[in-house]
Amino acid sequence: MRIIVDAFGGDNAPREILLGCAQAVEALGVDITLAGDEKKLAACAKELDVENSFSKMEVLDCQDVLSMEDEPSSILKERSGCSMAVGMKALAEGRGDAFASAGNSGALTVGATMLVKRMKGVKRVAFAPVLPTAKTPFMVCDGGANVACRADMLMQFGLMGSVYMEKVMKVKSPRVGLVNVGTEAHKGDELRQEAYGLLKNCPGLNFIGNIEPRDIPYGACDVAVADGFTGNTVLKLYEGTALAMMGMVKDIFQKNMKNKLAAAMIYGDLQGLKKTMDYNSYGGAPILGASKPVFKMHGNAKARAVLSALGLVRDCTQSGYVEAITQALGK
Amino acid sequence: MRIIVDAFGGDNAPREILLGCAQAVEALGVDITLAGDEKKLAACAKELDVENSFSKMEVLDCQDVLSMEDEPSSILKERSGCSMAVGMKALAEGRGDAFASAGNSGALTVGATMLVKRMKGVKRVAFAPVLPTAKTPFMVCDGGANVACRADMLMQFGLMGSVYMEKVMKVKSPRVGLVNVGTEAHKGDELRQEAYGLLKNCPGLNFIGNIEPRDIPYGACDVAVADGFTGNTVLKLYEGTALAMMGMVKDIFQKNMKNKLAAAMIYGDLQGLKKTMDYNSYGGAPILGASKPVFKMHGNAKARAVLSALGLVRDCTQSGYVEAITQALGK
Numbered sequence: 001m002r003i004i005v006d007a008f009g010g011d012n013a014p015r016e017i018l019l020g021c022a023q024a025v026e027a028l029g030v031d032i033t034l035a036g037d038e039k040k041l042a043a044c045a046k047e048l049d050v051e052n053s054f055s056k057m058e059v060l061d062c063q064d065v066l067s068m069e070d071e072p073s074s075i076l077k078e079r080s081g082c083s084m085a086v087g088m089k090a091l092a093e094g095r096g097d098a099f100a101s102a103g104n105s106g107a108l109t110v111g112a113t114m115l116v117k118r119m120k121g122v123k124r125v126a127f128a129p130v131l132p133t134a135k136t137p138f139m140v141c142d143g144g145a146n147v148a149c150r151a152d153m154l155m156q157f158g159l160m161g162s163v164y165m166e167k168v169m170k171v172k173s174p175r176v177g178l179v180n181v182g183t184e185a186h187k188g189d190e191l192r193q194e195a196y197g198l199l200k201n202c203p204g205l206n207f208i209g210n211i212e213p214r215d216i217p218y219g220a221c222d223v224a225v226a227d228g229f230t231g232n233t234v235l236k237l238y239e240g241t242a243l244a245m246m247g248m249v250k251d252i253f254q255k256n257m258k259n260k261l262a263a264a265m266i267y268g269d270l271q272g273l274k275k276t277m278d279y280n281s282y283g284g285a286p287i288l289g290a291s292k293p294v295f296k297m298h299g300n301a302k303a304r305a306v307l308s309a310l311g312l313v314r315d316c317t318q319s320g321y322v323e324a325i326t327q328a329l330g331k
Numbered sequence: 332m333r334i335i336v337d338a339f340g341g342d343n344a345p346r347e348i349l350l351g352c353a354q355a356v357e358a359l360g361v362d363i364t365l366a367g368d369e370k371k372l373a374a375c376a377k378e379l380d381v382e383n384s385f386s387k388m389e390v391l392d393c394q395d396v397l398s399m400e401d402e403p404s405s406i407l408k409e410r411s412g413c414s415m416a417v418g419m420k421a422l423a424e425g426r427g428d429a430f431a432s433a434g435n436s437g438a439l440t441v442g443a444t445m446l447v448k449r450m451k452g453v454k455r456v457a458f459a460p461v462l463p464t465a466k467t468p469f470m471v472c473d474g475g476a477n478v479a480c481r482a483d484m485l486m487q488f489g490l491m492g493s494v495y496m497e498k499v500m501k502v503k504s505p506r507v508g509l510v511n512v513g514t515e516a517h518k519g520d521e522l523r524q525e526a527y528g529l530l531k532n533c534p535g536l537n538f539i540g541n542i543e544p545r546d547i548p549y550g551a552c553d554v555a556v557a558d559g560f561t562g563n564t565v566l567k568l569y570e571g572t573a574l575a576m577m578g579m580v581k582d583i584f585q586k587n588m589k590n591k592l593a594a595a596m597i598y599g600d601l602q603g604l605k606k607t608m609d610y611n612s613y614g615g616a617p618i619l620g621a622s623k624p625v626f627k628m629h630g631n632a633k634a635r636a637v638l639s640a641l642g643l644v645r646d647c648t649q650s651g652y653v654e655a656i657t658q659a660l661g662k
Contacts, residue, residue, distance in 0.1 A: 147520040189478040214571030240545030245576040252600045262593040
């Protein structure tokens with residue numbers, strides 16, 4: 001399997017991306033193609049002392065880089081020669097099996113839609129991160145690719161998310177819930193009411209109805225279906241609140257010697273909690289609905305996170321989730 | 332000051348409502364009028380041994396009760412004789428200074444709009460709970476009264492919330508933020524883009540721009556402006572995540588003897604954290620935009636929470652926030 005990686009996407013590119021890829025090429029049994037400035041990458045590989053691993057990778061040489069400030073649609077125009085665009089075009093041409101980038105999410109969505117192209121019948125691609133809870137992880141779909149949605153898009157988000165959770169996360173008959181202001185069928189705005197009906201009547205979907213956001217942290221569903229605005233709110237508030245709470249607990253433990261001693265006594269368990277709630281643990285998130293595997297890595301990913309993300313990309317791609325979604329949509 | 336209380340609203344009515352009112356009448360220096368079945372209330376007072384306090388209260392005798400399952404609009408029709416409706420009509424007629432209910436939120440919103448009536452110029456009333464963070468508390472406005480909103484409503488939510496936070500919570504020049512998927516001015520859907528412009532140009536408002544949900548738990552703003560769907564998602568996910576995290580920490584501390592010992596060492600600090608993050612601590616939430624003070628108490632409020640809510644109702648009403656909002660809207 002060959003993974004094409006945007007070597008110049010993200011806060012720590014190209015250094016940490018290259019380092020992560022160097023580890024992946026040795027440890028994961030995958031081939032890597034880097035999209036980016038070959039000269040700079042070679043110099044960086046020398047500096048990082050990973051020239052041997054670098055020599056095993058292919059490079060799609062290109063000088064331009066799309067920044068976080070660039071308009072998403074610029075990937076089709078002014079920035080059509082950037083590392084992200086070049087990598088995605090190579091994926092579309094079959095020069096690799098999957099694509100991953102830690103760069104501009106909006107541009108990645110546009111590229112997945114217009115360069116890699118959507119699967120037949122898919123109305124919109126969705127950003128679909130999987131987040132941890134104390135019990136079972138859950139996927140937010142859409143986590144922010146589409147700020148405005150129609151009901152039929154929400155139904156597809158539920159279907160695509162369900163297939164992914166089953167194929168990749170090995171969840172049997174994933175519980176699909178619609179994020180809403182109440183559990184009763186008539187709750188919410190027109191969008192929610194219409195989506196409820198479509199999800200309920202969607203064959204092969206284990207739709208458990210509306211879910212209230214307060215139940216999500218307790219593992220109330222496997223797939224939380226939402227428009228991109230709501231999904232992004234869920235994603236970011238969940239991460240922020242969990243982090244803030246961890247910070248408050250940490251502050252207590254560092255308050256004085258007595259508290260530090262107490263912290264030492266339960267150090268292992270606290271680390272376990274931290275690990276459980278580490279929203280980076282799944283490394284990356286798929287752009288569902290693209291006709292080939294496209295993944296978003298965290299913007300601030302360091303080598304370790306890149307390695308972990310590429311492991312996920314490999315496993316996901318091997319799972320055949322793209323084909324499974326295509327099949328499910330065709331029904 | 333006289334507070335009219337819906338004696339039959341909420342999960343624990345009338346028992347806990349009556350008990351809380353009995354404590355309030357003795358401890359808060361307020362007069363209480365109860366709306367509800369007088370015979371049942373008298374029997375309940377006898378059972379609870381608060382007959383003396385009960386004798387100091389007025390009662391608006393009515394037999395009907397609006398349940399959580401009733402349609403919100405039924406307060407104007409089939410349920411127009413229920414305790415909530417009767418209490419609100421009495422408020423509108425000047426037979427009290429404020430109204431509080433732990434009952435059906437939707438019906439309370441309809442009643443605040445149609446029975447108590449909106450202030451002149453207010454487009455929609457908003458449910459505006461104040462939530463704690465490790466640093467400063469923040470208000471969500473609207474927290475769920477209007478699932479669909481226009482941009483001019485969002486601007487008014489910001490303005491009303493700002494006045495409330497200044498008058499009642501004593502925050503100087505409250506920081507008003509628009510909940511959005513990114514901080515840049517052009518982010519979000521049409522509603523957000525339009526609301527951004529209106530909020531930015533609203534005189535006397537300290538608009539700090541878009542805020543991302545991940546920053547809210549760190550006290551990034553004093554007023555989080557949102558449509559009711561998004562605001563309700565913020566409210567419920569924040570509460571749910573904080574509670575789930577507290578539960579996970581608690582589980583660690585109860586795991587074994589060693590951990591229990593560690594917990595005992597930092598017991599006081601843990602209680603402090605629990606108290607800080609107790610979203611019941613503010614007791615109730617105002618329905619902003621009503622022409623007289625209307626408050627929602629928690630649906631599962633017990634006597635203690637009712638007492639605390641009535642203290643808030645008293646302080647809020649004394650602060651003159653309704654008049655201040657009227658004045659601010661007139662500018």
